[in-house]
Structures are given as structure tokens and as C-alpha cells.
Amino acid sequence: MLSGVNVALGITGSIAAVKTVEIAHELRRRGANVRGVMSPSARGIVHPWSVAFATDNEVVTEITGRVEHVDLCGREGWADVLLIAPATANTVGKIASAIDDTPVTTCATTALGADLPVVIAPAMHEPMYDHPGVLEAIERVEGWGVGFVSPRIEEGKAKIATADAIALATARAATPSALSGERIVVTAGATAESIDPVRVLTNRSSGKTGRAVARACYVAGAEVTLIHALVGPHPLTAGEEADPATYAAVERVESSAELSAAALEAAAGADAYVSVAAISDYTVEPEAEKIRSGQDLSLDLLPSPKVVDAVREEHPDLPIVGFKTETSGDDGAMVEAARAIADRVGMSFVVANDASVMGEEETRTLFVDGDVTERRGSKAEIGAAVAAELGVRIADGVARGEE
Template sequence: MINNNNNNINKSDKSHPSKDIQSTFGNELLHKKIVVCVTASVACYKTIDLIRLLMRHGAEVFVVMSKTVERFISKDYFVWASGNKVISELSGDLEHILLADYGKSDLVIVYPSTANTIGKFANGIDDTPPTSILSVALGSRIPIVIAPAMHESMHENEIIKENITKLEKKNVIFINPLIEERKAKIADIDVVLKSIITILKKDHCSNVVTLKVDKGYDNNIKFIQKSKDMYSEIKESELKEFFKNKRVLISLGSTIEYIDPIRIVTNTSSGKMGNSLMKNALTFGATVTIVKGFTTSHNKIMNEPCSFPNFKAIDVTTSQQMYDVIIKELRSIKYDIVILAAAVSDFKPSEFSNRKITSDTISLTLTFVPTVKIIDKIKNIFNDLFLVAFKADYEVPVDILLQKSYKKIIDANADLVVANDVGKKDTHIGSDLNEVFLIDKNKNYYHIPIQNKFDVAYNIFKIIYLNMSKS
């Protein structure tokens, strides 16, 4: 039972002698963190070989096991095999969150998986360490692989088949067992290794994507996906050293356009992403100015500016005010980085009524005109700063999102565009979570998978650092 120091469970013990075998067969899984869940099948002895094989290809492996596994094999074998602490019981340290929450691991595999574990997982029951890990991983969108092992008659059970189909519809990947001697024998470790490498390569490795997009766009443009390894290993000390002498301006929140003195046109942006960017910039020691529209997120930094001498907040209401303030600020002080994270209104009423429009009016027709495009003006005036724009879209394929974002880079001469789809269930406007794609001038893009907005902002600054340090 591991109940002590589990707050470090997701940190590897690099000094363990078992780590000497890492990358001896290859680097395909280098920097990948894989959680191996072990359930009470007699095939669990084969898990030792899988762990060692994953490590030999570069992976860092953490083992989570059902308590009943110890009827077959001692937990110490898994400690020896992985070189890391093993979880066989959950404690107040929330080991399942530490290992399977947003962005905590690259992949979870159950090897072997019993019919019991499959049934529990398919029906939302998480009463063992492995099923709790699976429950969290499914919610945090970490890839899940299951390798069943049982008798053939159990594998052919219609209820078990239904549970497998149910999970497959949730994008859980099953590696078929070998049917032999009336048994559904667990898949060979070489087959599992190949599957894991393919899955992680698809999710994270560099990839050339040829877009097939709507009319009006270049149908042959190619984007290159960059591996998250390019930024994940950057240390916070590097970021602090780089940003400590930088001036950063961040716009955030939504703007308001008035119809009459009490009626408005706006959007539902919360300002949470901008707040997260601000917090990270201050953490790294940058001098930060925010130009803030309407927000629904509270931040004590804004209410206690005297505690942060390198921080200034300017409140605005309309898109024109935001434009005027940003231009004035950039003319008065030299900024190194401008991040336009505000959700600025694209249109405003062509006319403003000085008096409240009476509710007795039978019908009302409004004409809208475009607002000033702040992003398009910045580099025309201030060409030597690093410009980061945000592009939100609604329920569009990734290729369309990338194409629209690259068009914004061209139109605005931006250095990076942060693109996200606010039509997704988990990353809607106002959510605490986000999933973004960052596109640069060279048609490279980075995918930051779904996680809380503070962590997304942290990774955005890593990619800004990468791009600025190259130029």
C-alpha cells in the first residue's frame, strides 16, 4: 500500500538502476509518459515484459494495479520493472488525478484487462485504482488502450461484447486477443508496442497535413505539426530568464457596442484565457499591461495593483476604445510582445440612439457596420514587436481552423495565431478548459490538448519563447 509521498507519484525516479535500459532499443517513446494498469488476470506476469519493452523504446512508465493482482504477483516486481512507485490503493493524495488528469500522461493502457474491469469501465464504475484511472483519463481525453485476457467463452459473451462496443464508441482502443486453446490470450507485447507508437505518433509527432478546404482558400497549402516534445521540456527557469525584462501587453474580455443607452451588442467571452495569460506573464517576471473589456472572471491582481508594481490594468468598453487605448499605449512605451486575446465585437450598430428606444415600437431594424480590426493595424505601425492573435471559430474541422488562422497571420502580419473551436462541449466560451492550435508564419503548428486554461497559457508562453528565441 502506497500512502506516503504519493504527491510525487507522477515524478520519475531517474536514479533507479532499472532506468538504465531506457532507449536501448530506440527513441520512439522518448519523453512519453505511459500509465500501465494491471488487473487480476493470470496473464499479469506478462506485464513485466511490456513495461520493460516500453522503457527500452524511451517511455517513462507508471504502474497502477488492482489490489487483487498481488494474489498472482508481488507489487515489488512492478517497482523493479518500472523503476517508479506503484499505486495499488488510492489515498488523499489523489493519485488518479496526478496520473490521468488533463495533460498528465500521454497514454493509459490496461494490460491485461479482465472482463470485470471492462464492464466496470463501460458502466462508469470506478472502485479500483485502474478503473479510477480510466474514469479520469476518459474525461481528460488521454488515449486509452485495452488488451483483454480471458477465456474464449467469456470474450464471446454478448454482454461483454456490448461493453467493448460501447467503449470503442468513446474512442477507447482495443487490441484483440489471440484466440487459441479456447482462450482469448492477451496480445503479444510487440503488437502492443507497435500500436502504442502508432497512436502517439498520430497524436503528437511531426506530421505534414495537406488541407482540403472550402472555396476561397488555397487547397494545396501544407502545415507541419510540431511535436509537443519541442516545448514540453522547457524549464520554468528558462522562461523566467527570458521574460523577466520583457514588456507584455495583453487584451482580454469582451467589448460592448451600444444600440441605445441601455441596450447592447456583445459576446459571452469570460476573459479567463486572458487572465491566465496575465498570471503566467507575471509569474515569469514580465512587466504586464492588460487592456480589459468586460469579464466574468474575478482576479485579485486587478484589485490589488499596488502589490504588483510591474502590472497595469486599463478598462475599456467598446472596440473603438480598446483600439485607441492599445495604440496609445504602444506609442508611449516600447513593448516586446502583444497578445490580443480579447473577444472584440466584429460589428456594431451603424447608428446610436441617444434615448432609450421605446418598447412600444412594433418592429426594429438594425443595420450593422464592421468595427475597427485592431489586429490588422498593429504591425503596420509597430513592426518590431512580437504579435500573437487569437482566432475563435465554431464547430469547424481542424483543417479549416488552421487555414483561417494562417490567413489571419498573412492579413495581420502576426507572428503566432492561437486558434480554438468554442463549439466543443468541453471548451465552450466561459469554460475553465481549452484546447488550442498555435500556427506560425512558417506554416508550423502546435497542438495543446485539452487542459485547464492556466496550463494552456503556460504552454503558449513556451511556444512564444521558442519562436522569439529563434528570431
């Protein structure tokens, strides 16, 4: 996501500066090179040695005759993006007024004048964040193209965003924007059809691939709507995944009917639709009360509506990317099934895979259009490949049927 990207990390005097080491490690874990820049107030909260250790680089603590601000953030400077995390109310106000009296604000002035991407992650007490002047300063700086990573409002504080959200926003600012300005709708997860108030019919989809596609589209510059169904039955795993709300407008659904309604509404203003969710092929008429156990039971399965068909009927020119899961383990069968749905719906391309990868971190897929291309890797890498391919097709008009 940030492979080879040079990030100048500005640190100011919020108590959230204690998160700097974690943020620097997260950026580097995703492939970035990081150099720290600290204001005098920040040095009273976290020692420059800690930042040097976290970044594996010397830290700028003052502007000298070596013009460190130009070396880092000038037109021919080292950095690909300036990230200020945390940014105090004081710092945001100074940037909005072109006041550069600390190494961080001097770098910000230089970066903005050099058209270098700038990302700001504010952190302060909530009343300070709600101050009209601070809100006005944020709005003004956003108007200059600066990206803001919204804080988490908790316990009367505007706490700094998570390291994941900050890394995503930094990648978005530093990544060539193949999907910039595009509105992308992505579906993810497993739909569930109610049998009674307790039981459901569902499948094993974890939603990981759909979320990876949504994240990758966000990083590529898109405004993303993520329609997320449930997460199918999987063993407990360690750790918690990042909140999708940090990279998409999330609409949560359960049944195939709910997903269909949400998809049709979201597709009305979209530039592309990516159908990753494992949508139930069948539904049932649910019982009003819990079905008692200990008896023989038959369920009448009714076909569910095909969501991609409904979207295509409503939006005949909308680029659609599909996912097709099979259980045969045979590449030829997967390609045949993928081409059948692509031809029926008129899809830009289809990503085919075997059901055995449901819930796994690593996956193998076949990208199917006129040709067949195998792609292996993490679901994050597959998501990035889908976003890149969609960006190419939108850019050259193929996805829009303009050949």
C-alpha cells in the first residue's frame, strides 16, 4: 500500500504524540520510508530518540542553515507526502494562516507551496475541536486539497484516529489517483435468509475480499459505498479488523432482498459497481415463531432475485465487476462459469475463485475477460489488483462500453 513512499511525519504538542511510535511502525510495516519532524512542544511529550528509533532516521527538531524544510518538503524534496499526526488546534490554525514558526509548520508551508500532498490527523479536547475558528481553519485548509483524518470523539476528547485510518489516508494522498473522483459501490459478506426469528440460512463468506476491494478503491482515490452483509461462520481469530467506516460509507444489510434494495439505491449515483458479496441463491418464507426442535422438517426454498441482473437492468451503462465462486477446483469450470455470468450481465470482468479460500487470508483468483490472468496473494493484494484494473478500464472507457 505504501511501498517505497517517503513520508515526512510531523509531530506536534498533543498528548496523542505518544502514539507516534505506533503510527511510524504502521507506516513502515506497509512499506513506507519515514522521517520525523518535531515541534518544540512535541519534544516535551515524546523524546526525539523514540522517534528516531521508530523511523530508523534522524529527526528534524530545528530548521538550520541546511534548510531541512526544503530538503524534506520542497519541490525537489525527499518526501512524497507530509503527514502531521498528531496536529494540535494551534498547528491547524497556523497552517491555515501560513504561520511557520516551528519545524512542523515550516514544513507545512513549504509542502503546500510545492504542491506536495499533505495529510493532517488532528487531536485535541472536544471543545477545542468544536471552536468555530478551528472548524473554519480545517475547512479552509481542506479547500487547499489537504486531507484530514477525522478524530474519534470519545470521553470529551477528539482523539487521534487509529493508525490504520491514518495509514490509509496517507496512502490515498500519495497514490496516483486512478479512481479519483469516482463513486464506487462494493458489496461484501454473506447474506442470511430468516427461517424463523432465531435461525437463518447463510454461507461461509467472511467479507474479507469485499472489504479489501473497498479499501483499495478508497486508497486509489474513490468515494466508496460499502454494502456489507453478515460474516459467515468462521473460527475465532486473534486481533480485530479495522472499522470499515474509516474508508467507506457503510450500509449494513442482512437478507438478499435488503442487499438488493441497497444496491439499487447506491448504484443510482455510482461510476462502478463491484459485486463481491456471497448472495443467497435461495430464500424461504420465515415462520413467525421459533420452530420447535425434535421433529422432521422440510423447507421450501424459493429462488432469490439476482442482484447484479437488477442493477444492470436499472443501469445499462454502469461498469460492473463480478466475483464467481465455484467448488469444483477445476480452472476450466471456473472460467466457463465466470464467462457465462459476464456475458449474461455485461460485466467489465469477473474474478473467479474456489470456495476453499472463504475466510482465509491468502487467495488464488482468475481475472476473466477476453483473457484469463491468474493472481495469487493476500486478499489485500487481490483487492488492490481489482481496483487497479477497474481504474484502467474506467480511464480508457472500456468499462463504460465506449470501445
